Amino acid sequence: MKNGRWSKAALAAGLGILTVGTALAAPDEKKDDKPPAFFTKPQQVMSEGSVTIHGQAIPYRAESGTLIVHPAAWDDANPDAKAPDAAASIFYVAYFKKGAKAENRPITFVYNGGPGSATLWLHMGAFGPKRVVTTDDSHTPAAPYQLVNNDDSLLDSTDLVFIDAPGTGFGRITGKDREKAFYGTDPDAEAFTNFIAQFLARHGRYNSPKYLFGESYGTTRSAIIANMLAEKKGIDLNGVILLSQILDYANSIDRPQTNPSMDQPYVLALPSYAATAWYHHKLPDESANLTSFLREVEHFALTDYTEALQEGTSISDEKLDAIAEKLHLYTGLPVDYLKRANLRVNGGEFEKTLLGGDGIDTGRLDSRFAGPSMDPLSQRPDYDPQSAAMEAAYVSAFNDYARNTLHFGGDPAFGDGYEEYKIFLHNLDRWTFLHKQPDQKGQARGEPNVLPDLAAAMKANPALQIMLNQGYFDLGTPYFEGIYEMRHLPIPRELAKNIEIKQYQSGHMVYAHAPALHQMHDNVVQFIARTHPKSS
Known part of the structure; x- marks a missing residue:
């Protein structure tokens, strides 16, 4: 896209x-x-x-x-x-x-x-x-x-x-x-x-x-x-x-912020964020078994995470902190970043942020791939490392x-x-x-x-x-x-x-x-x- x-x-x-x-x-x-x-x-x-x-x-x-x-x-x-x-x-x-x-x-x-x-x-x-x-x-x-x-x-x-x-x-x-x-x-x-x-x-x-x-x-x-x-x-x-x-x-995670009352894309993308962080060894506590780890993330996505997103601006400070900490464990993204994002990170932002802001983006179609950012300051990657690698x-x-x-x-x-x-x-x-x-x-x-x-x-x-x-x-x-x-x-x-x-x-x-x-x-x-x- x-x-x-x-x-x-x-x-x-x-x-x-x-x-x-x-x-x-x-x-x-x-x-x-x-x-x-x-x-x-x-x-x-x-x-x-x-x-x-x-x-x-x-x-x-x-x-x-x-x-x-x-x-x-x-x-x-x-x-x-x-x-x-x-x-x-x-x-x-x-x-x-x-x-x-x-x-x-x-x-x-x-x-x-x-x-x-x-x-x-x-x-x-x-x-x-x-x-x-x-x-x-x-x-x-x-x-x-x-x-x-x-x-x-x-x-x-x-x-x-x-x-x-x-x-x-x-x-x-x-x-x-x-x-x-x-x-x-x-x-x-x-x-x-x-x-x-x-x-x-x-x-x-x-x-x-x-x-x-x-x-x-x-x-x-x-x-x-x-x-x-x-x-x-x-x-x-x-x-x-x-x-x-x-x-x-x-349900697309590409630009869900254009539909601010729709939180479902964030919920449905979370397990793929977790899988990507797992692959790149960015999780604070890495699980040996990807499948069982993802079942745990899926449960969190459909329960506590969904409930927190549904609360919108009425969420308490304590709950905001707790959900951000949990998201950090599942995605590897910094807690302060997650809070500034209001617990909602779209696909392009995740691809730009996961690998530490060192000018390296993950792939979109295959997040196992990684490549240098065309523009390190942009919000979304300008190309997909996986596509560039194979086309x-x-x-x-x-x-x-x-x-x-x-x-x-x-x-x-x-x-x-x-x-x-x-x-x-x-x-x-x-x-x-x-x-x-x-x-x-x-x-x-x-x-x-x-x-x-x-x-x-x-x-x-x-x-x-x-x-x-x-x-x-x-x-x-x-x-x-x-x-x-x-x-x-x-x-x-x-x-x-x-x-x-x-x-x-x-x-x-x-x-x-x-x-x-x-x-x-x-x-x-x-x-x-x-x-x-x-x-x-």
């Missing part, structure tokens, strides 16, 4: 709540010009390969290409009718296990967040057949980078479709009012929903077990898509897999892989427009965050709260299973926020059994820590097996 609200890192990794990057206008800058044909017709390039996963060699077919989607008002039966002429060519890479029967073989649609991020992060860092090697919690040296067989690819349990957001990757948006047609919470979800339905039809996969895997803003998107697929397309999912969740933006490796590795292995992006037949792989959008000032919840009357409103969307999908399909994966060291989407949201889905209590939560000693990009990636792979494979025992 950048420009006061969102840090640059969030975008650079394509994984924060919101992201930054290069403006992605369509290649025809003159709005009256017709776009080149290769932007308005589906493209497809086939290749083959093999990946070894936990000792098992899995041959696969890879398909790289684009599909064309239109805004919600588009009438497929009558394309000449008065409707928006905007279109998006959405780039994807799909992997299909050779020899698997489509009706038994699960298919998982995978995407990062942003909004407006390409999906190279999950593709090259988590679940594709190749993985780029990066250092664990420090800056990865410059090129050349190493691309290796991914022992934790999910191709052992599901076919995979990695989808880039409209306007990113090798895809483009075209036509009049194209930004209005795709740059918004609901238009974006509509585009992904249409893409998924079209992909299933074109590849004969309507009868396959179907899953969504979204990260960060991708979890916001998944909640809407799950409901849209059922409501508008008649498509039920077997499971929705969430990574680094944010479903209700009122170049992902970008270089994917561009090389796409052109030399997938054979997409370098063919002159596609035209010059495909030469640049767009990593993310610079579109936050043009992005509409309004969201219309299911059965909501009147106009869309908000910052997004998509808990009702996911709840509607679960109530309409009581067999739908939800899996939430979280990193303890994530200050962008704190893990306790995700737990809180899952506990507050407006669903019957008996449906809560359909939700499982897994946590890892990693950050927002859980897969950036190799042991956590191994654990997440195994957990996701088991989740898919449980929700579809016949997977092949």
Whole structure:
């Protein structure tokens, strides 16, 4: 997130709540010009390969290409009718296990967040057949980078479709009012929903077990898509897999001071502050067991800390002192600082303060990382050390892989427009965050709260299973926020059994820590097996 609200890192990794990057206008800058044909017709390039996963060699077919989607008002039966002429060519890479029967073989649609991020992060860092090697919690040296067989690819349990957001990757948006047609919470979800339905039809996969895997803003998107697929397309999912969740933006710790009557973000971020202080050895009394320590912090957050914050200015001096002392034990922040902050420290302030004010900031997306402040006197970090440490490796590795292995992006037949792989959008000032919840009357409103969307999908399909994966060291989407949201889905209590939560000693990009990636792979494979025992 950048420009006061969102840090640059969030975008650079394509994984924060919101992201930054290069403006992605369509290649025809003159709005009256017709776009080149290769932007308005589906493209497809086939290749083959093999990946070894936990000792098992899995041959696969890879398909790289684009599909064309239109805004919600588009009438497929009558394309000449008065409707928006905007279109998006959405780039994807799909992997299909050779020899698997489509009706038994699960298919998982995978995407990062942003909004407006390409999906190279999950593709090259988590679940594709190749993985780029990066250092664990420090800056990865410059090129050349190493691309290796991914022992934790999910191709052992599901076919995979990695989808880039409209306007990113090798895809483009075209036509009049194209930004209005795709740059918004609901238009974006509509585009992904249409893409998924079209992909299933074109590849004969309507009868396959179907899953969504979204990260960060991708979890916001998944909640809407799950409901849209059922409501508008008649498509039920077997499971929705969430990574680094944010479903209700009122819970964000980035700038809660702009909503002074809302104390919940401070409560929900506290366990992640404690985990970060534990990792950097800043606690006065360090616990040997992180998990048990965090359960203690969670209890304090929901009880004494919540009560103190609710009292506001009526809190007694004695209670203020006592809570500040306890917060010091759990966060390592100085007592006088905590009192001056009125017991409320936002994410950026914590990142700037924890390491002692020596001009070193922690990471936001992964607080295990640390780096020098661009401006030691600023209130919030100007960049994210984790994103800066890894972005170049992902970008270089994917561009090389796409052109030399997938054979997409370098063919002159596609035209010059495909030469640049767009990593993310610079579109936050043009992005509409309004969201219309299911059965909501009147106009869309908000910052997004998509808990009702996911709840509607679960109530309409009581067999739908939800899996939430979280990193303890994530200050962008704190893990306790995700737990809180899952506990507050407006669903019957008996449906809560359909939700499982897994946590890892990693950050927002859980897969950036190799042991956590191994654990997440195994957990996701088991989740898919449980929700579809016949997977092949």
